Amino acid sequence: MAEELLADNYGKIHKNLTKSLLAVALLASLGSSMLYGYNLAVVNSPAQFIKDFYNETLTEFYDWTPNESHLTVLYSVTVSIFAIGGMMGSLLVGRLVTKYGRKGTLVRSSVLVFTGGAMMGLSRWLQMPLMVILGRFITGIHSGISLSVVPMYLGEIAPKNLRGFLSLIPSMHICLGVFIAQVLGLHETLGKEEHWPLLLSLVVFPTMVQVMLLPWFPESPRYLLIEKGNVHATIAALKWYRLKENINAEVEEMQEEQQSLSSIQTVSVCSLLTDRCVRWQVITIVVVNIGMQLSGIDAIWFYTNDIFKNAGIPEPYIQYTTVGTGAIEVISGVLGCFTIERVGRRPLMIGGFLFMGLCCAGITISVLFQTQLDFMRYISVGCVVGIIAGFCIGPAGVPFLITAELFKQSHRPAAYIVAGCLNWLSNFTIGFVFPFLELAMGPYCYLIFCAICLGVAVYTFFIIPETKNKTFMEISRMFATRNSLLKEEVLPNGHCKMAVMNSYGTLGHH
Secondary structure, X not given: OHHHXXXXXXXXXXXXXXXXXXXXXXXXXXXXXXXXXHHHHOOOOOHHHHHHHHHHHHHHHOOOOOOHHHHHHHHHHHHHHHHHHHHHHHHHHHHHHHHHOHHHHHHHHHHHHHHHHHHHHHOOOOOOHHHHHHHHHHHXXXXXXXXXXXXXXXXXXXXXXXXXXXXXXXXXXXXXXXXXXXXXXXXXXXXOHXXXXXXXXXXXXXXXXXXXXXXXXXXXXXXXXXXXXXHHHHHHHHHHHHOOOOOHHHHHHHHHHHHHOOOOOOOOHHHHHHOHHHHHXXXXXXXXHHHHHOOOHHHHHHHHHHHHHHOOOOHHHHHHHHXXXXXXXXXXXXXXXXXXXXXXXXXXXXXXXXXXXXXXXXXXXXXXXXXXXXXXXXXXXXXXXXXXXXXXXXXXXXXXXHHHXXXXXXXXXXXXXXXXXXXXXXXXXXXXXXXXXXXXXXXXXXXXXXXXXXXXXXHHHHOOOOOXXXXXXXXXXXXXXXXXXXXXXXXXXXXXXXXXXOOOOOOOOO
């Protein structure tokens, strides 16, 4: 049937970037990934204003006068509840993308941003501190969903030679969101006491743009063909994204994967974790997603101001220095985005983690000797900048990309649930544990991050193959030998023999 529909498409496939591909990547990232970065950083600038609001409201309307420790706990809950919401959102990804599709999930989940943004924006007017916390929680759920769905969607609509570029656009937008939050948080912009509710609720505007425009773009072709079996819609979507290119080979590759999964539904998380056919793929996403968050980047973001203060930068200028680090994030994200298809995934991961590890060790050394050697204060600032740049150029986005690349259609949603949960759990853990770790170990705590970064770099070097310009089927075959499958358990196309069940779990005679 597909051959008849594609009879007029011959010749070589030209996988150049089209306007529609670039537009959907920017649009999906604008209303989702950028909001994640924005929400990470937006609460830093108005921290004291939010505490004052809690204090005044609780004292006047609830007849309770909180002390400083109570206010600190309330503010900490306001910050950390975002990660808890994100973890809950990541658990919903598999069910949502299977039922509504990739694009459909992004559009439908936008209601969470409007709800959370409205609650935060109206909280001071209604004198309800709980609305700030609930608004952060709800927007966290949205970020937990979109942080997995956007790279999944873009990875599936992209031709293989542009998959890395398009899948790092969300990472670039995360850095851009952090930078925008830092700029808008300056005292000269919206960093004043009367503006903090507006600052928190601005997330609704990019989401509004996304909701108005994204529905006009097609759903993921792989979802339409492999999960819905709609060949006509698949070809229409590919023609939209490829324009006049010959799409025959891409449809054939999808049909090959569809045939290998003909008796397989979308697998559950439990099935994924017990499936020996994807053993090393699962281990890989566990290592890279935990390593991404435990690399020390969150600790650096949380305590940048303290490091700059210790380096002797005058306090009034620290906010501008922080904005400068945000600009470096954006530049590094753009650099990674435009080099990944030239150098590959492995060099960006290995180089990024190695550089971060060296800079973490540099922070330990510079802090230990900065009382004896004044120039060490500037070394510590340089190491902070180095960690941020090293992270944004590769480790910030590549883990989300390879989570899509290492798994076939049936396993991909469950893989993103595992990756998302680990990501958010690690994020929450480091934010909670780091203050105590720093108190107990002092500057030596950064050596732990150094060891983690070096460990992930070594794992990437020895275990993770280069997936640049490879189809999902080719990547699946690359892992068949690493998963130590017996010859009789591997079909000619590189897949396990499958029993008719809801996973690849039990090897049988199919």
